[in-house]
Amino acid sequence: xxxxxxxxxxxxxxxxxxxxxxxxxxxxxxxxxxxxxxxxxxxxxxxxxxxxxxxxxxxxxxxxxxxxxxxxxxxxxxxxxxxxxxxxxxxxxxxxxxxxxxxxxxxxxxxxxxxxxxxxxxxxxxxxxxxxxxxxxxxxxxxxxxxxxxxxxxxxxxxxxxxxxxxxxxxxxxxxxxxxxxxxxxxxxxxxxxxxxxxxxxxxx
Amino acid sequence: xxxxxxxxxxxxxxxxxxxxxxxxxxxxxxxxxxxxxxxxxxxxxxxxxxxxxxxxxxxxxxxxxxxxxxxxxxxxxxxxxxxxxxxxxxxxxxxxxxxxxxxxxxxxxxxxxxxxxxxxxxxxxxxxxxxxxxxxxxxxxxxxxxxxxxxxxxxxxxxxxxxxxxxxxxxxxxxxxxxxxxxxxxxxxxxxxxxxxxxxxxxxxxxxxxxxxxxxxxxxxxxxxxxxxxxxxxxxxxxxxxxxxxxxxxxxxxxxxxxxxxxxxxxxxxxxxxxxxxxxxxxxxxxxxxxxxxxxxxxxxxxxxxxxxxxxxxxxxxxxxxxxxxxxxxxxxxxxxxxxxxxxxxxxxxxxxxxxxxxxxxxxxxxxxxxxxxxxxxxxxxxxxxxxxxxxxxxxxxxxxxxxxxxxxxxxxxxxxxxxxxxxxxxxxxxxxxxxxxxxxxxxxxxxxxxxxxxxxxxxxxxxxxxxxxxxxxxxxxxxxxxxxxxxxxxxxxxxxxxxxxxxxxxxxxxxxxxxxxxxxxxxxxxxxxxxxxxxxxxxxxxxxxxxxxxxxxxxxxxx
Numbered sequence: 001x002x003x004x005x006x007x008x009x010x011x012x013x014x015x016x017x018x019x020x021x022x023x024x025x026x027x028x029x030x031x032x033x034x035x036x037x038x039x040x041x042x043x044x045x046x047x048x049x050x051x052x053x054x055x056x057x058x059x060x061x062x063x064x065x066x067x068x069x070x071x072x073x074x075x076x077x078x079x080x081x082x083x084x085x086x087x088x089x090x091x092x093x094x095x096x097x098x099x100x101x102x103x104x105x106x107x108x109x110x111x112x113x114x115x116x117x118x119x120x121x122x123x124x125x126x127x128x129x130x131x132x133x134x135x136x137x138x139x140x141x142x143x144x145x146x147x148x149x150x151x152x153x154x155x156x157x158x159x160x161x162x163x164x165x166x167x168x169x170x171x172x173x174x175x176x177x178x179x180x181x182x183x184x185x186x187x188x189x190x191x192x193x194x195x196x197x198x199x200x201x202x203x204x205x
Numbered sequence: 206x207x208x209x210x211x212x213x214x215x216x217x218x219x220x221x222x223x224x225x226x227x228x229x230x231x232x233x234x235x236x237x238x239x240x241x242x243x244x245x246x247x248x249x250x251x252x253x254x255x256x257x258x259x260x261x262x263x264x265x266x267x268x269x270x271x272x273x274x275x276x277x278x279x280x281x282x283x284x285x286x287x288x289x290x291x292x293x294x295x296x297x298x299x300x301x302x303x304x305x306x307x308x309x310x311x312x313x314x315x316x317x318x319x320x321x322x323x324x325x326x327x328x329x330x331x332x333x334x335x336x337x338x339x340x341x342x343x344x345x346x347x348x349x350x351x352x353x354x355x356x357x358x359x360x361x362x363x364x365x366x367x368x369x370x371x372x373x374x375x376x377x378x379x380x381x382x383x384x385x386x387x388x389x390x391x392x393x394x395x396x397x398x399x400x401x402x403x404x405x406x407x408x409x410x411x412x413x414x415x416x417x418x419x420x421x422x423x424x425x426x427x428x429x430x431x432x433x434x435x436x437x438x439x440x441x442x443x444x445x446x447x448x449x450x451x452x453x454x455x456x457x458x459x460x461x462x463x464x465x466x467x468x469x470x471x472x473x474x475x476x477x478x479x480x481x482x483x484x485x486x487x488x489x490x491x492x493x494x495x496x497x498x499x500x501x502x503x504x505x506x507x508x509x510x511x512x513x514x515x516x517x518x519x520x521x522x523x524x525x526x527x528x529x530x531x532x533x534x535x536x537x538x539x540x541x542x543x544x545x546x547x548x549x550x551x552x553x554x555x556x557x558x559x560x561x562x563x564x565x566x567x568x569x570x571x572x573x574x575x576x577x578x579x580x581x582x583x584x585x586x587x588x589x590x591x592x593x594x595x596x597x598x599x600x601x602x603x604x605x606x607x608x609x610x611x612x613x614x615x616x617x618x619x620x621x622x623x624x625x626x627x628x629x630x631x632x633x634x635x636x637x638x639x640x641x642x643x644x645x646x647x648x649x650x651x652x653x654x655x656x657x658x659x660x661x662x663x664x665x666x667x668x669x670x671x672x673x674x675x676x677x678x679x680x681x682x683x684x685x686x687x688x689x690x691x692x693x694x695x696x697x698x699x700x701x702x703x704x705x706x707x708x709x710x711x712x713x714x715x716x717x718x719x720x721x722x723x724x725x726x727x728x729x730x731x732x733x734x735x736x737x738x739x740x741x742x743x744x745x746x747x748x749x750x751x752x753x754x755x756x757x758x759x760x761x762x763x764x765x
Contacts, residue, residue, distance in 0.1 A: 027393070029320075029389050030320070032319075032389050032392070033320055033323070033385050033389050036384070036389065036419060037381075037385055039419055040381050040384075040385075040419045040423045041423065042423075043419070043422075044424070044427045044430075046424070047426075047428065047457050048430075048431070051453050051457060054453050054456075055450065055453070058450060133434075133440060134438060134440050137442070137447065137448045140440035140441065141442075144430070144431065144440070144442075148430070
């Protein structure tokens with residue numbers, strides 16, 4: 001058995017060797033695991049969103065008196081950037097499905113730039129707010145929710161950089177094996193959907 | 206293949222021998238073999254069981270007299286907080302995961318779990334979380350109980366409470382990573398001929414458990430994050446003085462922590478469903494009813510959490526809803542208990558230690574289950590809320606249920622895990638001491654609760670002293686009961702009689718390999734030649750080990 005796998009290794013490209021070493025003989029179930037992980041992740045956000053909705057419906061005046069109005073223009077633009085970045089990123093996966101590594105790199109780099117703009121916009125918004133983390137229940141919720149989401153965007157960015165670095169190795173990603181691309185993209189979509197809900201809850205409602 | 210992984214990660218130098226054996230050192234390393242990890246889980250959690258038990262011993266000593274004269278009341282608060290947290294997060298949940306880790310790949314005929322390295326990470330988080338929690342004793346351990354309700358938890362010492370939060374977050378992460386592995390392994394890696402309804406029941410119960418972990422634990426994490434902010438930064442999510450709402454914490458906490466009681470019992474339901482048919486030599490009664498009732502429990506378990514909050518100002522209509530769902534969840538549980546009794550009925554029962562613990566499990570769990578239905582009723586619950594009646598109920602379920610089930614599993618699979626038989630006599634002594642100790646400790650607590658003795662308080666009215674002395678005596682008996690087990694386990698592991706591959710003549714796949722199993726589990730892919738519980742159906746096939754092997758080779762010849 002050991003022998004046969006070694007033979008396979010010699011005929012396959014290096015990234016498959018690595019994948020095979022990680023995952024032995026069975027098929028690659030890593031995407032299945034990623035989906036399960038994201039289900040779990042979604043319940044963290046769900047818990048926080050439900051808490052937010054409860055505060056909203058229980059506290060007599062919401063947001064509590066004296067909370068300045070939130071500016072909608074910048075976060076609105078941010079939302080558009082983040083949502084469109086998901087489509088841009090998907091072009092990257094389509095590219096690697098056609099074995100087009102440079103296409104993957106271009107689209108992922110654009111996604112990374114868009115994500116970075118989103119984060120910068122978020123930080124700019126933070127620095128111009130007239131309230132702090134502990135001003136009242138609404139502002140605490142605002143900072144914790146957007147901050148926790150921002151943390152996830154940061155992780156998503158790191159994943160994209162990881163894919164970009166790995167794609168420098170020739171043949172690391174191919175139409176046959178692109179787990180890293182697929183996983184980071186799914187994560188990015190997830191973070192995107194969370195933002196849309198969060199934007200609706202915190203800014204619009 | 207495991208060797209391959211180890212070579213590539215550089216954890217172990219390649220060895221020239223054809224038959225590679227595990228050495229004791231493997232159990233102290235970052236090993237990716239699910240069998241090593243399973244035993245790491247079991248041994249680690251057992252150590253925490255001893256620590257948690259020692260804390261309980263100190264508490265019961267304090268409670269032998271009405272006045273706080275053995276430890277300070279403040280220290281008593283720390284004791285019950287740590288006792289609860291350790292027993293739940295570091296004993297029962299990881300011990301269940303340990304069994305599942307060891308057994309599930311073997312039972313479904315796989316070489317390892319789906320993600321071996323993730324599996325090792327999930328395990329190694331546990332000792333870190335455990336040490337962090339124990340470390341809180343040096344900075345003033347948390348005092349707010351394992352539920353850590355704010356605002357109490359915000360007022361009783363920052364450092365200890367924050368360590369508690371971090372530890373729970375870590376242990377929760379470990380639990381989620383484990384669940385991802387279990388679901389993927391069970392879902393995707395069964396031998397091709399094993400359909401859903403040919404799976405051993407432990408697989409069903411772990412599937413249900415993992416589902417609860419994936420949905421519930423993240424909500425607890427959210428609650429812990431918000432509680433941390435309240436504690437450290439001074440936000441007021443749960444602090445009424447700043448407009449926050451402690452009830453929101455209770456909802457978030459119990460949304461995990463009620464399912465957590467099923468996370469703690471379902472694996473042991475699975476273990477009992479494995480143990481009983483083997484030692485009663487009968488097919489399990491109503492396989493599908495037991496299998497699907499796991500899923501029913503898992504689903505309903507997500508809809509009952511607020512029955513912990515009947516006295517928290519929960520509106521009447523909501524109380525009625527949660528009362529109804531809570532009573533409803535007794536139905537799938539009852540189906541299981543009924544099926545286990547029906548499995549025993551008319552079986553050729555061998556009363557060995559494993560079976561004794563199995564029967565002890567059913568009877569003690571029944572008591573806990575019945576008192577559970579009692580406290581599901583809102584009027585009764587309001588009467589006994591926060592009294593020793595609840596303490597009695599939860600210990601009958603968690604000790605009488607989970608822990609007895611766990612020991613049934615240990616006596617059953619010890620030969621498979623170590624290759625040595627446990628001593629039967631000492632096993633029976635262990636059972637007798639445990640069972641008597643359990644009832645002596647927790648049965649009087651029902652009465653104490655009905656009389657109105659509050660839980661979580663170091664001092665009590667002098668009229669309760671007699672019953673408390675009985676409880677304390679029982680707890681000492683429980684402490685003594687671990688000695689025969691420890692001696693037996695250690696002695697048998699080193700010197701015990703050699704176990705054959707299938708000492709119980711069982712039919713599930715883990716018994717079709719050697720004891721202990723080879724590093725890659727099976728020398729060749731195992732063949733499913735009977736249902737998991739087809740005992741006594743074909744007399745020839747189950748009568749002797751020889752004929753089992755003959756039949757096996759016949760089937761294998763057919764396959765080829």
